[in-house]
Amino acid sequence: MQEYSNGHQVDLTTRLGTLVLRNPVITASGTYGFGEEYAAYCSPSSLGAITVKGITPLPRLGNPVPRLAETPAGLLNSVGLENPGLEEFINSYLPKLAQLDTAVIVNISGFSLEDYSLMASALEEHSRPKNRDQARSGGIAALEVNISCPNIKHGGMAFGTNPKSAEAVVQAVKRNTTLPVIAKLSPNVTDIAEMAKAVSSGGADIISLINTLLGMSIDIRTQKPVLANKMGGLSGPAIRPVAVRMVYQVYEAVELPLIGMGGIATWEDAVEFMLAGASAVSIGTANFVNPMAPLEILKGLEDYCRQRGYHSVQEIVGLAHG
Amino acid sequence: MYLNEKVVENRLVGHPGQAIYKMVLKGQAAQTAQPGQFVHIRVAESFDPLLRRPLSIAGINREREEITIYYRVAGKGTRLLSQIRANEYLSVLGPLGTGFTIPRDGEFLLIAGGIGVFPIYSLMEAVAQPQVKIKLFWGGENKEFLESAGLKHLQDLGIDYEITTLDGSLGQQGLVTDPFRKYLAEVSNSFAGVKDKTKTPPLWAAACGPPGMLKAVTEICLENGIPLEVSLEERMACGVGACLGCVCTVRDAAGNLRRKRACKDGPVFEAKEVVWDAGV
Incomplete structure (x- = not known):
């Protein structure tokens, strides 16, 4: 809480079930590295949480380049889950992440139910602070289950587009962890509410949405797809209306707290997602354009609430309904 | 650093058909800039185009707090950039990335392809001459391009250079690797009689250009x-x-393929570690 000389206090505390954040602004997986890359521009300690790049059981080289294609107000990517693998993540990255004065959400991805179980149980051991230094942040704050990556051939989105397997993946993670489990939904489905209900049945504590929309860009000079992987995930302001619509639908379908994301670049965008039903927001591609975006968004959210007489930022969640 | 840099100059240089612009930015970037680094520029307030444009630093003047950038208008982003006027401010991230190693002795061979010469300009200026002898090999499409991209600048600097063009309109016709290879053979011959290699001046090289050229070099x-x-x-x-x-893609000491990030680990890499045409 912050005090202002010419206004009341706005409580920014954000409760997503048992996951309590100091404010509702999070950075999205794959856009904020492992918390170091943007530290000079936007201190992790000013954020509600950071979500680290998706981790798989084994190291992955990811897809060949070109991995990026710019589109109107959007970005197609096909990074393909390049990551150092679970063991290297635990040994080299986690100790540094645990020192950060913010909640750390670890995004996990796999190719089988066993992969997800294995990662959940391996990370469970690191979910509690090891010493006093880590006690401020508390190690890992939550697991985000990526069942929505469009850039890998098996697993990923395949789990996230079938309600039964989505439920099974969440269940597998839930059985192997005491941490809050966030299910990250793919927008590449016909009925997002059905997927939300499935992960809710599987035991998810929180739902985050949306991941990228499957897309493609073709170079008319070479007459070939721009991305080496041909297709990729579209992010950025271009996808925002789709994301807002899906948050709105999922808010009506399930009782779980939601983390809204998809093209949020300004505080106005963040307010829109919260009105649609998101209790927190994640900032992704906007970081690439403006590394200060998360801080500016937080400030704008707070001002909006104060000017309209809200005492807690959570009062605006879901106001667009009914 | 997240900066607001003042545009001192932004104008077309050379032949209009080549669409090459020179931009001078005044501000903090000049304080820490190193040859080989780049700045990441937001060309407009809007979200279309969405991304910043990475542009290599072609000149650094710490006293005047100025960096110089050359760019070619090739799409929407660079077109918007070309419309920015003097005295406007630009959002700049940088200087970013790792720069070139600057040799302190011997002969420094520079190989540039097309607009790959731009970062080489700042590198040449950073090398102490005559302790280090510089020789530049620069290949371009044609005479118009080379004239627009700074041939006069090279002549003013008094740099020893050899140029090639694809159409033969200036210099030798062909690829820049031809005179480079020939020069190395000459150097090798001239020291053929020297048995003790510590007596020959060390040779260093740096290159920037299209991937095919870099692979050949x-x-x-x-x-x-x-x-x-x-x-x-x-x-x-x-x-x-x-x-x-x-x-x-690079090969690590253990022989395994690994990825490195051009923006952070590079853009300058040791050529021997790079795996060209990795195919994965």
Whole structure:
């Protein structure tokens, strides 16, 4: 809480079930590295949480380049889950992440139910602070289950587009962890509410949405797809209306707290997602354009609430309904 | 650094058909800029185009707090950039990335392809002459291009250079690797009688240009035992190492393939570690 000389206090505390954040602004997986890359521009300690790049059981080289294609107000990517693998993540990255004065959400991805179980149980051991230094942040704050990556051939989105397997993946993670489990939904489905209900049945504590929309860009000079992987995930302001619509639908379908994301670049965008039903927001591609975006968004959210007489930022969640 | 840099100058240089612009930015970037680094510029307030544009630093003047950038208008982003007027301010991230190693002795061979010469300009200015002898090999499409991209600048600097053009309109017709290879053979012959290699001046090399050229230059340098650094270009989003969009492939000491980020670990890499045409 912050005090202002010419206004009341706005409580920014954000409760997503048992996951309590100091404010509702999070950075999205794959856009904020492992918390170091943007530290000079936007201190992790000013954020509600950071979500680290998706981790798989084994190291992955990811897809060949070109991995990026710019589109109107959007970005197609096909990074393909390049990551150092679970063991290297635990040994080299986690100790540094645990020192950060913010909640750390670890995004996990796999190719089988066993992969997800294995990662959940391996990370469970690191979910509690090891010493006093880590006690401020508390190690890992939550697991985000990526069942929505469009850039890998098996697993990923395949789990996230079938309600039964989505439920099974969440269940597998839930059985192997005491941490809050966030299910990250793919927008590449016909009925997002059905997927939300499935992960809710599987035991998810929180739902985050949306991941990228499957897309493609073709170079008319070479007459070939721009991305080496041909297709990729579209992010950025271009996808925002789709994301807002899906948050709105999922808010009506399930009782779980939601983390809204998809093209949020300004505080106005963040307010829109919260009105649609998101209790927190994640900032992704906007970081690439403006590394200060998360801080500016937080400030704008707070001002909006104060000017309209809200005492807690959570009062605006879901106001667009009914 | 997240900066607001003042545009001192932004104008077309050379032949209009080549669409090459020179931009001078005044501000803090000049304080820490190193040859080979780049700045990540937001060309407009709007979200179309969405991403910043990475542009290599072609000149650094710490006293005047100015950096110089050359760019070619090739799409919407650079077109918008070309419309920025003097005294306006630009949002700049940088200087970013790792720069070139600057040799302190011997002969420094610079190989540039097309607009790959731009980062080489700042590198040449940073080398102490005459302690280090510089020789530049520069290939371009044609005379108009070379004139627009700074041939006069090279002449003013008094640099020893050899140029090639694809159409033969200026210099030797062909690829820049031809005179480079020929020169190395001459150097090799001139020291053929020297048994003690510590008595011959050390040779260093740096290159920037299209991937095919860099690959060929790497092979030539490896054959001749010349340490080479290359500046790589890849489609980039964040510019700070977070998004993993701009990776290149390297082979580590254990022989395994690994990715490195052009924006953060590079754009300058030791050529011997780069795996060209990785195919994965």
